[in-house]
Amino acid sequence: xxxxxxxxxxxxxxxxxxxxxxxxxxxxxxxxxxxxxxxxxxxxxxxxxxxxxxxxxxxxxxxxxxxxxxxxxxxxxxxxxxxxxxxxxxxxxxxxxxxxxxxxxxxxxxxxxxxxxxxxxxxxxxxxxxxxxxxxxxxxxxxxxxxxxxxxxxxxxxxxxxxxxxxxxxxxxxxxxxxxxxxxxxxxxxxxxxxxxxxxxxxxxxxxxxxxxxxxxxxxxxxxxxxxxxxxxxxxxxxxxxxxxxxxxxxxxxxxxxxxxxxxxxxxxxxxxxxxxxxxxxxxxxxxxxxxxxxxxxxxxxxxxxxxxxxxxxxxxxxxxxxxxxxxxxxxxxxxxxxxxxxxxxxxxxxxxxxxxxxxxxxxxxx
Ligand SMILES: Nc1ncnc2c1ncn2[C@@H]1O[C@H](COP(=O)(O)OP(=O)(O)O)[C@@H](O)[C@H]1O
Ligand SMILES: [Mg+2]
Numbered sequence: 341x342x343x344x345x346x347x348x349x350x351x352x353x354x355x356x357x358x359x360x361x362x363x364x365x366x367x368x369x370x371x372x373x374x375x376x377x378x379x380x381x382x383x384x385x386x387x388x389x390x391x392x393x394x395x396x397x398x399x400x401x402x403x404x405x406x407x408x409x410x411x412x413x414x415x416x417x418x419x420x421x422x423x424x425x426x427x428x429x430x431x432x433x434x435x436x437x438x439x440x441x442x443x444x445x446x447x448x449x450x451x452x453x454x455x456x457x458x459x460x461x462x463x464x465x466x467x468x469x470x471x472x473x474x475x476x477x478x479x480x481x482x483x484x485x486x487x488x489x490x491x492x493x494x495x496x497x498x499x500x501x502x503x504x505x506x507x508x509x510x511x512x513x514x515x516x517x518x519x520x521x522x523x524x525x526x527x528x529x530x531x532x533x534x535x536x537x538x539x540x541x542x543x544x545x546x547x548x549x550x551x552x553x554x555x556x557x558x559x560x561x562x563x564x565x566x567x568x569x570x571x572x573x574x575x576x577x578x579x580x581x582x583x584x585x586x587x588x589x590x591x592x593x594x595x596x597x598x599x600x601x602x603x604x605x606x607x608x609x610x611x612x613x614x615x616x617x618x619x620x621x622x623x624x625x626x627x628x629x630x631x632x633x634x635x636x637x638x639x640x641x642x643x644x645x646x647x648x649x650x651x652x653x654x655x656x657x658x659x660x661x662x663x664x665x666x667x668x669x670x671x672x673x674x675x676x677x678x679x680x681x682x683x684x685x686x687x688x689x690x691x692x693x694x695x696x697x698x699x700x701x702x703x704x705x706x707x
Pocket of ligand 2: 393
């Protein structure tokens with residue numbers, strides 16, 4: 341690591357968005373949103389196109405004022421409907437989807453630009469540019485022009501330019517969406533590495549769930565201008581609270597159950613209430629359950645164990661995805677169709693009788 345990390349965590353800012361709304365005329369793009377980002381945390385805003393991610397990020401950066409609500413940095417208000425601290429006074433850097441590197445400047449000049457604006461002397465600028473270019477593995481290309489670089493390298497220039505001024509907050513808006521798949525995967529780790537090395541508080545906007553999962557301490561899943569759930573990646577995946585979150589983070593089966601005394605009835609089969617989390621105490625009336633394809637087992641014959649919840653089914657569709665089989669299975673006498681993920685060696689044919697093995701502990705209630 342060429343640049344030394346900021347030693348003092350206390351210097352890292354906490355960001356608090358308090359009941360932030362942003363309306364464009366009659367349309368509410370961001371709707372009464374609360375979000376607390378801890379010093380040094382990496383938080384992603386994840387959601388489908390149009391859900392208000394960029395608008396939220398632009399308000400954090402100071403490019404836009406909220407219609408209502410307050411954004412505070414370390415407890416001091418920086419944005420409200422009444423006014424906003426200008427972007428250049430926030431010690432934040434923002435990186436956009438279009439790399440926005442200047443084509444008529446060399447890589448070195450691109451990275452030096454922010455330092456020149458800040459009136460550093462020539463020697464300091466040269467040293468800082470060299471250090472940061474080493475950090476993003478571009479030191480050998482300092483004299484080149486952007487057109488002579490690949491997309492991935494240009495995105496590294498954009499990163500170098502953002503971090504050379506040592507911002508306290510790094511804001512990234514879909515920074516990898518113009519890159520091809522392999523490079524995207526590599527750059528995810530790179531961005532997390534830079535976050536750890538330089539100690540920013542980072543807010544990362546993406547519609548790509550794996551990008552958010554690889555990089556983030558917590559992910560805020562957004563839908564229609566609101567945050568539906570904010571949690572660590574593992575918690576979001578295993579304990580989604582809403583149908584939207586369950587379906588947006590990975591794939592899932594949503595099935596409806598009816599609670600009736602000691603039994604939860606599904607279309608074509610039943611499971612004992614006591615087998616669910618907390619003894620099923622949280623289940624009442626009609627419930628929606630999220631069942632991950634990975635949490636369902638498939639067997640060729642009825643299992644012998646008494647405590648396995650196995651449902652006789654027919655295999656109705658299959659696709660081989662390389663890393664796994666994607667099966668569609670229909671319980672006998674049921675209108676349900678469940679997706680099941682199985683390891684490549686577990687081969688079934690369409691039409692086979694199979695036993696679906698359900699784990700009620702992994703069937704999560706969603707609203
Ligand atoms: N300047 C604007 N004027 C009017 N509508 C806008 C403006 N900017 C964004 N919107 C609308 O607000 C919604 C959220 O936009 P945006 O924050 O860019 O979504 P995302 O980044 O999640 O794709 C979209 O429906 C978009 O069309
Ligand atoms: Mg956007």
